[in-house]
Amino acid sequence: MRLCILCEDSKLTSEKLSLGITDNKVFKGVSESGELPATHWLCVVDATDNGYTKIIENKKDSIIEATNQTSFLIKNKLKIIK
Numbered sequence: 001m002r003l004c005i006l007c008e009d010s011k012l013t014s015e016k017l018s019l020g021i022t023d024n025k026v027f028k029g030v031s032e033s034g035e036l037p038a039t040h041w042l043c044v045v046d047a048t049d050n051g052y053t054k055i056i057e058n059k060k061d062s063i064i065e066a067t068n069q070t071s072f073l074i075k076n077k078l079k080i081i082k
């Protein structure tokens with residue numbers, strides 16, 4: 001299952017720690033306009049049902065949905081910063 005994880009910029013560090021994510025490259029900067037500065041950070045990962053449950057149980061400050069990246073960004077009115 002594909003999971004989209006969205007976290008506000010100001011809460012990224014604490015959320016990464018709660019989810020056990022140490023690699024900064026898994027997050028893409030996003031904003032309403034698609035331009036800097038990043039207001040949120042997006043992570044898209046594949047997870048098993050068990051992995052999904054663990055992520056949901058440990059999340060603090062993020063929105064997590066089992067969906068595709070395009071639909072998730074449209075729903076949250078955000079664009080990837082290129």
